[in-house]
Amino acid sequence: MIKMANFLFLVVVAVSIFAKNIDAQRAASCASGGPGYCYCDLLSSGISLECNGYYSPENIMSEIEFHKPQGPIVSLTISNIGYVFNYVPDDFLVGNQIPSVSFQCSHGFAVNQGILTFSANAFRDGSGTCGLAGNLTIQDCNIRQFDTATLINCNQLQKLAFMDSHVDKIINIPSLDSLKNFTVYSPRQWFYATQKGLSQMSLAPGALLPLLSYLDLSGNSLNDDSIEFVSQLTVIEELHLEGNNFTVVPELTDSFHLHTVSMTLNSTETLISVLLPNPRAQLRSLRATFDSKSQAIHDVISLEGMFVQDVINFKLNMTKFSEEVFLAPLQTNGLTINLNPASRFACGCSISWLVRDNPTLLNQINNGTCTDGRPFQSIPAEEVSCCSNKSLLLRIDRLQKENDNLKAMQSSRCNRECPLSLPVKSQV
Template identity: 25%
Template sequence: MNLTAAIALLALLFAAINSTAGFTFTSNNQRSDLNCSNVDYSPCTCDENSMVACDQIPIKTLRSAFAKMAAHDLTGLKLTLSPAEKDLIPDDFLGQMNLAGDLIIYCRDSKRLRVSQKAFQHSAATITRVFIDGCDLGQQPNLSFMSRFNHMMALVIKNSKNFKSFKGLPSQSPALSYLYITHSRGFEALAPDAVALPALRVLYLNFNQLNDASAAKLFKALAGSSTDSLTEIRLDENKLTKIPDAIKSLAKLEQLELGFNEIAVISKNSLPVNNTGTNGLAFSLQKNPIATIEPGAFGGNIGNSNYVKLQDIQLTQLDPKIFKPVLQRMLIRSKKVLGRTPFLYLGNNAIQCDCHLAWLVRDNRNLLNYIEGAKCSDSRELIDLKADDYHVIAI
């Protein structure tokens, strides 16, 4: 995928994740030989992007209508399920039509989603993205209806609950690179069915109220075969008390978001030490009640990246064994990557600006250029501290 296509895909996913009333959709699969004027999609509607939308129409009615339509490609289908719907989405749901684009399923009032394994079998090779929003998955034993979606690049599940199993995702797919599961609940009954996703690059599991056990289940199910492909993970806004064990084995990870959790300890071996990512590891642990950072916790490539965010973590001291190597890597990176200064963000921490800071303020003053937002417990800015005030032996 070239850079322009990647940016377009990420923009679409971002819009979908942040929409509060279902998914915001812009089709990029338009075809010159299809428009809304030459096909009657009643009782559904068709917009200017040739997106067919079916809003709370009974499944049986849709199946009957689709069966009468001639064979042609759809560029997108948005299916909104009524809370009163009792039927599952059946085999060959689209009749002779082929969905060559995006499948969006929106459940009103947490409608229980049920999809037959062969519901979209004739479109399996052409569906590119799947969005599921607001659905109760308690009666959907697995995701086998996607098992042959080998060209699906992204799966987004939002505002959903009662997850049973991810078995059925297209195993060994070379295309599935983006997997977003956000603002969802009910992972307690998730089966330990591991799915091989060797092309997975971006995994978002934020805003799910995940505890340590649920996070471990999700990583086992979704990321066990992705240790050499994952470059970005979001786990912010959950209820984690530790960094998931699976994180340390992700050698190519370049971005890790763990802010707004309940993590108290950053242990020496909790982050990837043997990180081989070309951009280092940028990560955030802001707004966590961190009581202990073990020496060596920020080893490897940490600091050789755009940022390390440690705002509002109750930090009171800057141990040179922990922070000096990080800041030195940032100094080196700033010389290699011109115009992009990396920063260690330390805002909202009451740093004790006593003699323990001599290593930084007096002996390595140039490293202060890579610290952003740091203040002393008496509200002085770290950058304003004078080297002459630190008359101690250099560390």
């Protein structure tokens, strides 16, 4: 048995060495004989090209054309893009369908140190077929206004990412039937730029992003009109809107699959309505975060959704924690609300509905602090025992109305579905 085990081990080692030698030979044959502007690696799925942006686009196109007969090109990366490689011409992919395309620039995070522009037909061949078959990533590039006509017919594109690039505008984005991930991430303001990241973004009239599940627009200079389309994203799962100039929360009622949303509100003073998914199409709990970098007051006047073991972080400067807004959500299944520790709330009778009438809900609220510095949980019920029962009476009235509505709906349904009573024939 020991000899047999040793023999099998030697066979495995030999096969492994042979496979590595074969891979090395294949890689070597892929890399040899080309124009020399790219490093070529032959993978099991196809050819990977890593090209140098010190050469012109035409040089790299000749490299793509050379390797095209050797098998499908599955990855194309152009790095060190500077002054020589400064535009992407028509049919840059030379008729290939490439699952992963990446442009990596060396523009020094300054808008006067190079620029990368795209032809409207950069990724389309003469028949109009788009060569982007998976991911397009543009990193550390000065682009200014991106020509979205470049993406027309790119219905196999699944991920579009502008990473730490300077893009002023992305407007009239066409329908992208397969796009799942869209990122414009701008963590820094480029030198000599008049604004940080994007200032304007829009979809073309009638355009749809039906499969978009991940949207990250963090760190830009967008206004509310740039995210009007967000309410149409019914399959969105993650939404990151931090660091922009938004003043209102988009309506997310129909975002049935949403499990993560984060947003910065940048306004001097406003009342916030938060409408979250209802109903929910997935069992994963929702985590929502709303914050503001200013000291302006942002009181929540509406909070609605289907809350199932959800966590909502209100990192806002709030002054009110009212029954009309928070009671019904807190009474759902396991909602936790984390408030800003720096906020100071008007307490006394204004929160008697909580500390006196619903003390069991206190463990679902964190960082609630009164103007005198006491946490909500430390206020004794006796302190607010003499407060008006108005909130209790309002609740009873609201329950009665809900009961009446249910009866009316049941009666209406019965009228539609129940068979009409037939008259009884008299017996002679």
